[in-house]
Amino acid sequence: MTRWKLILEWDGAPFMGWQRQDHGPSVQAAVERAARAMTGEEVRAQAAGRTDAGVHAVGMAAHIELAKELTAHRLREGLNALLRPDPVAVLSAEPVADDWHARFSCVGRRYLYRISNRRAPLTLDRGKAWRIGLPLDVAAMREAAALLVGRHDFTTFRSVHCQSDSPVKTLDRLEVQQVGDEVHVHAAARSFLHHQVRSMVGCLALVGQGQWTPDDMRGALEARDRAALGLNAPAEGLYFVEALYPA
């Protein structure tokens, strides 16, 4: 058996998320189906993170194990051919050690959240960003974001469905950037709670629109109470960017 690390990109719109679901298509099922079609083997794919329905990925790490002998090139090309027409692509494939695990070996995760800050509805970026019509105060958003960086109890920013043992996480980065008429929020941590990035971005958007002060963000964090959450940002603006592993 060879264990393969795959770097995946996908458009989240048609999927219920990464994880296999009974009630709709998932990226995991698409990858497993393509690998099975290529090798005839029952394949189980594991990813660094389980994304929600509608969330995109530009660099998700995953792994599969195959008995069939293949080159990395042939595996990538074969999976990509068989993934059509699903909007999932294998950007790279490389053999890894048998104990390498996309989820459990992962020591860092990076997300990007794209806000399109304009009045006009989205056309080319429809489903690819969260449009907010009111002008955002990026400086205030930066100030509020800085309050969340570090080790905190993120209960407020955690979905009720979160399966993490502890609500305490260390947020390494939460950076707000103006990029043309977009506002990008970059988030990095060893791991995140379920809905954490979208919940933080939702509250940052309230700050950006002047409905919250940065101090309200501090209050929400300190409340350690989901009821203190201002807003959960929609899935369509969120991108899983990169999973980090020890060298």
Next chain:
Amino acid sequence: MTRWKLILEWDGAPFMGWQRQDHGPSVQAAVERAARAMTGEEVRAQAAGRTDAGVHAVGMAAHIELAKELTAHRLREGLNALLRPDPVAVLSAEPVADDWHARFSCVGRRYLYRISNRRAPLTLDRGKAWRIGLPLDVAAMREAAALLVGRHDFTTFRSVHCQSDSPVKTLDRLEVQQVGDEVHVHAAARSFLHHQVRSMVGCLALVGQGQWTPDDMRGALEARDRAALGLNAPAEGLYFVEALYPA
């Protein structure tokens, strides 16, 4: 009557192009329908350029005339609401002089062509760029592009359906840029022949893949013969960026 200049953005995928067609949806018909729904008036929209089926726009200029009195804000918001769910958006609206004409007053047009230079199929950018799997030699493409800049007879790069009086045009800019794993071609001229940008990009792609030398590009230009065209690039990578008018 007030004449309004509109700046439009659209996703070209579902449209037969700008111009009203009997056999399918057009951006022109969508804009006219929205304006009619808003005012009850028979409205005729004119644009700076007639784009092909599948070609996108991020800053097309157009104009309409309305008897109904409206503010620019209300016109823009109303049209955007009525354009749904078509992927067309009015980015701005402003009143202009009665003799201002989106097409005939235009003194410059800018296009962007996006090539995604990677092996993996496109997911998030599907329909938004032309994917070329073989690595492109951007330096060679630049050398070939430079040969096309200036005043030339562009018959080779002109569709048989082109309605322009003359095949002689002055190409002000044809620049090839590497942007991550994309190659962008920027084209600017007072006006272009039908299919000119896509035809030039198609031949640049041959040069980038080593199938043509820059000298072959010179030969194609000098042939002044459509049969000398190497390749017409697909519509989905092309974006109308900007129309320029005298200050």
